[in-house]
Amino acid sequence: MKQSTNSIRTGSASIGHASALDFAQPEPLDMASGKYVKLWQGPQHPGITGNMSLELVLEGDTIIDCKTHVGYLHRGFEKLMERRTFIQNFTVVCRIAVPEPTFNEYLYSHAVEEISGIEIPERAIWLRTLNLELMRLASFLMWIGGMSGAFGQYTVPNWTLAYRDFVLDLFEEMTGARIYHMYIVPGGVRAGLPDGFRKRARDVMDGAEKLLDQVERVMFNNAVFKARSKGLGIISPDMIDPYGIVGPNARACGVSRDLRKDEPYLAYDQLDFDVITGSDSDAYERAYLRLQETRQCISLIRQCLDHTPGDGAFQADMPNVLHWKVPAGETYVKAECTRGEYGYYMVTDGSEFVRRVHVRGPSYTHAIAVMERLAVGNNIADIAGLMVSLHTYPPEIER
Amino acid sequence: MNTLLERLQRDFSVSEITVRKPTMTTLKVDRDIAERLIRELRDRETYTHLNFITCIDYIEDGIFTLVYMLHNYELNHTLGIHVDISRDQAEMTSIHTLWAQAWTYQRELREMYGIRFPGSPRLDEDFCLEGWDQIPPMRREFDTKKFSEERFGHREGRDNEVPREHMKVELYPNRGGDEK
Numbered sequence: 001m002k003q004s005t006n007s008i009r010t011g012s013a014s015i016g017h018a019s020a021l022d023f024a025q026p027e028p029l030d031m032a033s034g035k036y037v038k039l040w041q042g043p044q045h046p047g048i049t050g051n052m053s054l055e056l057v058l059e060g061d062t063i064i065d066c067k068t069h070v071g072y073l074h075r076g077f078e079k080l081m082e083r084r085t086f087i088q089n090f091t092v093v094c095r096i097a098v099p100e101p102t103f104n105e106y107l108y109s110h111a112v113e114e115i116s117g118i119e120i121p122e123r124a125i126w127l128r129t130l131n132l133e134l135m136r137l138a139s140f141l142m143w144i145g146g147m148s149g150a151f152g153q154y155t156v157p158n159w160t161l162a163y164r165d166f167v168l169d170l171f172e173e174m175t176g177a178r179i180y181h182m183y184i185v186p187g188g189v190r191a192g193l194p195d196g197f198r199k200r201a202r203d204v205m206d207g208a209e210k211l212l213d214q215v216e217r218v219m220f221n222n223a224v225f226k227a228r229s230k231g232l233g234i235i236s237p238d239m240i241d242p243y244g245i246v247g248p249n250a251r252a253c254g255v256s257r258d259l260r261k262d263e264p265y266l267a268y269d270q271l272d273f274d275v276i277t278g279s280d281s282d283a284y285e286r287a288y289l290r291l292q293e294t295r296q297c298i299s300l301i302r303q304c305l306d307h308t309p310g311d312g313a314f315q316a317d318m319p320n321v322l323h324w325k326v327p328a329g330e331t332y333v334k335a336e337c338t339r340g341e342y343g344y345y346m347v348t349d350g351s352e353f354v355r356r357v358h359v360r361g362p363s364y365t366h367a368i369a370v371m372e373r374l375a376v377g378n379n380i381a382d383i384a385g386l387m388v389s390l391h392t393y394p395p396e397i398e399r
Numbered sequence: 400m401n402t403l404l405e406r407l408q409r410d411f412s413v414s415e416i417t418v419r420k421p422t423m424t425t426l427k428v429d430r431d432i433a434e435r436l437i438r439e440l441r442d443r444e445t446y447t448h449l450n451f452i453t454c455i456d457y458i459e460d461g462i463f464t465l466v467y468m469l470h471n472y473e474l475n476h477t478l479g480i481h482v483d484i485s486r487d488q489a490e491m492t493s494i495h496t497l498w499a500q501a502w503t504y505q506r507e508l509r510e511m512y513g514i515r516f517p518g519s520p521r522l523d524e525d526f527c528l529e530g531w532d533q534i535p536p537m538r539r540e541f542d543t544k545k546f547s548e549e550r551f552g553h554r555e556g557r558d559n560e561v562p563r564e565h566m567k568v569e570l571y572p573n574r575g576g577d578e579k
Contacts, residue, residue, distance in 0.1 A: 070526070070527060071525070071526065071527035071528060071529060074527040074528065076536065076543065078537070079536065079537055079541075079543060080543070082539075083543070114420070241447040241448055242498060242499055243498075243499045243500065244448065244449055244450075244498060244499070244500045257472065262472075262475055263422060263475055329419075330417075330419060330425060330479070331419055331420065331423065332419075332423060332450070332468055332477060332479065334450075341450070343450060343451070345451065345453060345466070345468065347455055355455065356453070356455045356456075358451060358453040358466075360450055360451045360468075364451075364500065364503065364504075365499070365500035365503070368500065368503050369499040369500040369503060370499075373499070398527045
């Protein structure tokens with residue numbers, strides 16, 4: 001079913017990439033020769049959140065060329081932000097990555113705070129950390145379902161997507177919303193924890209842990225899943241920097257990089273966890289690493305529940321946000337989301353509007369440069385699984 | 400870090416070196432030697448990770464500032480390389496041979512700002528905007544509201560309202576608009 005080679009030869013035309021450092025585009029194929037079929041895959045994919053298309057060229061059932069097409073979700077967030085005040089923007093940013101809005105909320109707020117010199121209270125630091133880790137858990141549960149579904153196993157998606165709703169219940173209690181929380185705002189967060197939240201959250205974590213044990217048995221011990229995902233879409237260590245690969249996709253081939261450890265932010269320097277790494281970054285290894293990180297996430301949430309102060313301020317003293325002018329400055333802030341480095345580059349000019357915001361999402365390279373390279377040489381049946389194994393969110397590409 | 404910056408000043412005439420925070424510094428370099436500087440940082444100074452390439456439109460000065468954000472994993476340090484180019488002749492040396500994702504950024508900058516990167520692969524293919532026939536939309540002079548009204552027409556319920564006046568007229572007509 002799978003072919004692990006990333007560079008194949010047809011006739012005299014060499015296609016694919018000769019080595020990790022060769023970024024040359026493939027030579028044009030003679031589509032009129034009758035040897036090839038062009039096929040559009042997408043833009044709807046059950047396994048990824050958002051829409052993008054893959055323009056595939058097939059020879060038989062083998063992919064010999066792949067081009068990623070995005071643009072189905074372009075809403076011009078970066079442009080919109082230049083025309084809105086600083087406080088108006090926090091309602092916009094959460095929509096940039098649908099399954100993980102809180103990373104956008106945190107990074108936008110953090111960038112504004114850094115340029116303005118605002119220190120947030122201790123309680124807000126812990127509440128933000130808890131919020132981000134809950135988001136990571138919800139996102140991973142969704143991803144596990146997508147990954148399993150892409151290989152024809154439809155029991156696991158039913159389990160994990162249903163269980164994700166219990167995490168969304170926690171978000172609803174904590175923030176008032178299930179998807180777009182708008183909870184993390186410049187200066188802190190919007191509220192503390194409701195009464196009894198910690199116990200209910202711990203109960204959900206206990207259930208999630210049991211669920212992951214079942215997922216491991218059903219999905220990762222399944223012979224078909226193993227046979228199809230092992231050796232599929234191998235990322236070698238020498239691809240990591242040239243292709244800008246980050247997060248679990250990089251860690252799965254043994255590269256120990258995690259911003260929560262390397263450049264600790266919020267309360268991560270007070271949490272007990274190790275960076276999980278793998279050895280062969282194929283689809284199976286990447287999936288298994290994410291399962292381990294989901295378990296780790298549950299541990300981090302429990303630690304946050306133990307340490308988050310029950311009282312104290314959760315908002316810093318702020319200027320009147322309706323007439324707020326942020327000093328001129330420039331910064332780049334980043335956080336480790338489920339897919340790796342997520343960053344906000346912000347430039348301000350002293351006015352009440354941001355001069356420029358650039359959102360750096362890991363999908364930008366994973367879904368285009370990496371995907372286009374890894375797809376070549378694989379069987380058409382494996383393309384959905386390969387795509388999900390890279391864990392991409394198209395909205396953050398288009399911003 | 401200081402040694403590196405001194406060397407860059409000497410060899411590449413970089414200017415406006417600003418320490419934004421302990422883990423981030425920005426500097427400005429001439430357009431003609433920017434590609435050589437970026438290559439040097441990647442190959443000799445282990446700034447091997449390209450975070451992103453982006454652009455800031457300073458329409459009032461007639462320039463685009465290109466920003467190349469590079470990261471050094473060994474030092475946990477980020478360098479922001481600023482390069483000014485003219486808005487009227489928006490063209491820059493391509494770095495698509497240095498990182499695999501660079502051409503994607505360059506393709507996006509061509510579409511969103513109209514900046515050309517000669518030699519960059521698939522530069523003229525549409526990125527996000529299929530069949531776009533207006534000025535590049537991220538340029539400051541592009542007015543999104545005007546474009547939207549002209550292209551899609553007026554839509555009921557999409558007017559801007561002053562909340563206080565709207566509430567007075569629509570929601571609380573019998574109470575003079577005051578919440579009591």
